[in-house]
Amino acid sequence: MGNGTPHPLATRLAAPIGMTRWLHCGFTASGASITARSFWLQGIVVMPEKTAYSPYMHFSRDQWAALRNAVPMTLTADEIDTLRGINEELSMAEVTEIYLPLARLLDLYASAHQQRSTTLDQFLGNHARRPPFVIGIAGSVAVGKSTTARVLQALLDRWPTSRRVALVTTDGFLYPNATLDARGLMARKGFPESFDIARLLEFVSELKAGAPKLEVPLYSHLVYDVLSDRTQMVDQPDIVILEGLNVLQSGMDYPQNADHVFVSDFLDFSIYVDADIDHLNAWFLNRFMTLRESVFADPNSYFHKYAHLSETEAQATANRIWRDINEKNLVENILPTRERASLILTKGAEHAVEQVMLRK
Numbered sequence: 627m628g629n630g631t632p633h634p635l636a637t638r639l640a641a642p643i644g645m646t647r648w649l650h651c652g653f654t655a656s657g658a659s660i661t662a663r664s665f666w667l668q669g670i671v672v673m674p675e676k677t678a679y680s681p682y683m684h685f686s687r688d689q690w691a692a693l694r695n696a697v698p699m700t701l702t703a704d705e706i707d708t709l710r711g712i713n714e715e716l717s718m719a720e721v722t723e724i725y726l727p728l729a730r731l732l733d734l735y736a737s738a739h740q741q742r743s744t745t746l747d748q749f750l751g752n753h754a755r756r757p758p759f760v761i762g763i764a765g766s767v768a769v770g771k772s773t774t775a776r777v778l779q780a781l782l783d784r785w786p787t788s789r790r791v792a793l794v795t796t797d798g799f800l801y802p803n804a805t806l807d808a809r810g811l812m813a814r815k816g817f818p819e820s821f822d823i824a825r826l827l828e829f830v831s832e833l834k835a836g837a838p839k840l841e842v843p844l845y846s847h848l849v850y851d852v853l854s855d856r857t858q859m860v861d862q863p864d865i866v867i868l869e870g871l872n873v874l875q876s877g878m879d880y881p882q883n884a885d886h887v888f889v890s891d892f893l894d895f896s897i898y899v900d901a902d903i904d905h906l907n908a909w910f911l912n913r914f915m916t917l918r919e920s921v922f923a924d925p926n927s928y929f930h931k932y933a934h935l936s937e938t939e940a941q942a943t944a945n946r947i948w949r950d951i952n953e954k955n956l957v958e959n960i961l962p963t964r965e966r967a968s969l970i971l972t973k974g975a976e977h978a979v980e981q982v983m984l985r986k
């Protein structure tokens with residue numbers, strides 16, 4: 627532990643970002659000297675989050691929602707149906723107040739990126755390059771990354787600039803269960819060592835070079851494994867949304883990655899979806915209990931073995947999986963990457979975004 631690496635206990639203290647939250651920092655000389663109000667707690671420097679040096683602009687929900695008014699945006703009934711299909715619990719207020727302004731911002735950034743690429747093409751005398759605008763979405767298991775990614779894909783896909791938007795999840799780059807099992811890593815799914823990071827880096831590097839027809843492995847939550855007979859084709863889209871708990875992790879998190887190139891080196895914009903750890907636990911539990919009534923009944927489901935459990939046993943199982951795997955991974959490997967994001971969405975108990983932080 628040292629040199630800016632947060633102590634696990636320190637990250638445990640980090641509640642969702644807000645006016646009253648205290649932010650951890652490690653044993654760095656700069657961290658210790660920034661604020662006179664910092665104090666020592668069990669060997670950790672703890673300091674108020676809102677320092678004069680915050681690299682973020684903070685928006686309340688209302689301030690953020692107001693940013694959609696600059697350009698009037700309307701959704702047709704069909705488009706609303708599409709979004710309902712993504713997640714029945716998603717409220718339309720959430721789409722119009724949070725995701726529409728965000729899609730507008732991303733569209734502006736994508737246009738600027740296109741102009742920059744054209745300038746570079748002129749300089750290089752190479753007009754064949756088609757590098758996409760790559761958006762990363764990071765956050766805990768069960769925070770709603772997939773829902774956020776699908777809503778943004780649907781909105782950007784229908785945007786008047788009509789760009790082609792591909793959605794890729796890094797879950798496809800997990801090692802198959804057979805490999806994880808052989809390495810004793812089945813209880814470490816989602817941790818850095820469970821990913822084929824070299825393959826993921828090769829994909830993002832080729833993607834950013836504008837390569838055509840890239841084949842991406844697919845993960846199934848139903849069978850709880852990488853699919854051996856299906857892949858996804860990514861063929862020079864204009865925008866790629868790369869969703870996964872590891873998209874902001876650095877080379878230091880991956881000792882197996884000797885090159886020290888990061889996935890985030892290939893991202894043009896990144897979003898961290900954040901929520902209080904107690905909300906995350908509740909959402910994971912709710913999802914587990916809902917799946918138990920539907921998907922677990924399917925004999926192909928990896929969790930079929932849990933279908934017969936009583937409600938109390940099922941809850942205990944879900945809480946154990948949360949505590950021993952997903953919460954641990956969040957505290958040790960995901961939460962420490964939050965402040966690397968270009969934008970942080972902080973959700974409240976009902977999934978409504980309460981605060982938006984955008985890098986200056």
Ligand SMILES: Nc1ncnc2c1ncn2[C@@H]1O[C@H](COP(=O)(O)OP(=O)(O)OP(=O)(O)O)[C@@H](O)[C@H]1O
Pocket residue numbers: 713715716717720765766767768769770771772773774871909912913976977
């Ligand atoms: N905006 C939202 N409004 C209401 N419910 C939501 C929203 N986003 C996600 N949820 C619910 O939260 C749970 C987790 O969402 P989702 O599957 O999108 O998370 P995830 O971060 O992609 O998780 P994982 O990493 O496990 O795939 C689901 O039950 C989903 O229905």
Ligand SMILES: CC(C)(CO)[C@@H](O)C(=O)NCCC(=O)O
Pocket residue numbers: 767797815816817871947951952
């Ligand atoms: C596949 C991941 C790692 C991320 O989506 C996650 O959903 C997962 O399976 N975690 C392992 C523990 C669990 O079964 O929830």
